[in-house]
Amino acid sequence: xxxxxxxxxxxxxxxxxxxxxxxxxxxxxxxxxxxxxxxxxxxxxxxxxxxxxxxxxxxxxxxxxxxxxxxxxxxxxxxxxxxxxxxxxxxxxxxxxxxxxxxxxxxxxxxxxxxxxxxxxxxxxxxxxxxxxxxxxxxxxxxxxxxxxxxxxxxxxxxxxxxxxxxxxxxxxxxxxxxxxxxxxxxxxxxxxxxxxxxxxxxxxxxxxxxxxxxxxxxxxxxxxxxxxxxxxxxxxxxxxxxxxxxxxxxxxxxxxxxxxxxxxxxxxxxxxxxxxxxxxx
Numbered sequence: 166x167x168x169x170x171x172x173x174x175x176x177x178x179x180x181x182x183x184x185x186x187x188x189x190x191x192x193x194x195x196x197x198x199x200x201x202x203x204x205x206x207x208x209x210x211x212x213x214x215x216x217x218x219x220x221x222x223x224x225x226x227x228x229x230x231x232x233x234x235x236x237x238x239x240x241x242x243x244x245x246x247x248x249x250x251x252x253x254x255x256x257x258x259x260x261x262x263x264x265x266x267x268x269x270x271x272x273x274x275x276x277x278x279x280x281x282x283x284x285x286x287x288x289x290x291x292x293x294x295x296x297x298x299x300x301x302x303x304x305x306x307x308x309x310x311x312x313x314x315x316x317x318x319x320x321x322x323x324x325x326x327x328x329x330x331x332x333x334x335x336x337x338x339x340x341x342x343x344x345x346x347x348x349x350x351x352x353x354x355x356x357x358x359x360x361x362x363x364x365x366x367x368x369x370x371x372x373x374x375x376x377x378x379x380x381x382x383x384x385x386x387x388x389x390x391x392x393x394x395x396x397x398x399x400x401x402x403x404x405x406x407x408x409x410x411x412x413x414x415x416x417x418x419x420x421x422x423x424x425x426x427x428x429x430x431x432x433x434x435x436x437x438x439x440x441x442x443x444x445x446x447x
Contacts, residue, residue: 167402167414170431170443175201175208179435181222181423186229187246188428192435193220193233200233200244203441211248218242222261222299222423224269232269234258241271241282255280255288260299265306266323272297272310279310279321291325299342299383301350305365309350311339318342318352318363330367334359337371341383341394347407351392353381360384360394360405372409379403383423388430389446395421395434402434402444416442 177194179201185191189204198216200223202209213220218238225231230245236259240252256276264270269282277294295315303309308321312329316337320328332339338356345351345362352361358377362370374381380398387393387404394403400421402414420437427433432444 167404167432168445169414169417170445172417173203173208173441173443175203175439175441176210177201178437178439179422179441180220180437181233182425182433182435182441183223183225183231183423184425184427185225185231185246189246190425190427190433190441191223191225191231191244192423192441193223195219195221195437198235198238200231200242200250209248211244211250213242213250214252221259224261224263226263226269227267232261232263234261234271236274241269253286260297260310262300262302262308264308265302270300270308270321272300274298274313279308279319279327281325289325291321291327293319293321293327293329298340299352301342301344303350303365304344304348309342309344309363311342311352313338313340318350318361318369328367330363330369332361332369332371334371337361341381343384343386343392345386345392345407346390351384351386351405353384353394355380355382355397360392360403360411362407370409372405372411374403374411375413382421385424385426385432387432387446388426393424393432395424397421402432414444418442
């Protein structure tokens with residue numbers, strides 16, 4: 166059974182969280198305009214030049230740095246493990262991931278586009294109407310993303326060709342997405358209160374949560390062969406097997422958003438109420 170190991174108080178409202186190339190936990194403080202780092206029992210903070218940019222999603226790159234999106238500030242930020250920050254202007258970025266090609270892929274939520282930032286700094290884009298949100302590499306070498314207001318899952322290949330798969334449930338509002346252990350993509354439906362699964366051929370299966378008002382947000386593949394997700398409204402961590410069996414763990418605090426798996430296989434949840442929560446699966 167999962168067990169809460171510890172709660173780390175942080176000076177702000179954490180939203181996104183990931184493991185950095187240095188093995189530390191890196192997270193965004195969305196309301197404060199700060200990037201945080203936690204390692205060896207110590208929380209460090211790196212204030213951004215502008216505090217009102219709303220840093221949201223954060224991902225490690227293939228070097229010694231991390232990228233983060235500033236949704237309100239309209240910037241893609243980069244921070245090295247030594248704390249040096251640079252940024253570039255884009256249009257309302259939200260989701261981000263490093264693709265199988267080594268480039269940074271990101272969504273421009275309100276502009277309805279997906280961008281690819283190459284190593285030489287050039288950006289190419291493809292239009293995806295309907296508020297493209299989270300994005301992740303798929304097992305097929307393509308990028309897969311949730312289209313929140315378009316009520317769909319989209320696939321973009323290396324040539325920037327997009328294919329959109331509408332969801333069967335109206336107003337499902339997909340947000341988080343991750344590759345599962347079963348060669349499929351798994352995603353949260355924040356509007357419908359459900360977890361979705363899409364095969365590489367576009368077949369969608371939906372699993373309703375016991376509490377359809379739970380507002381599931383982020384989702385990751387766990388080391389136990391299941392999928393784990395945050396429930397923003399009910400303040401719980403959920404688990405779903407590839408067969409659709411759902412269980413839950415109550416979390417301390419409020420508003421769980423991002424989550425990640427650390428190097429030893431523990432889950433970490435970013436609680437916007439002001440904490441990081443470590444959950445052991447052993």
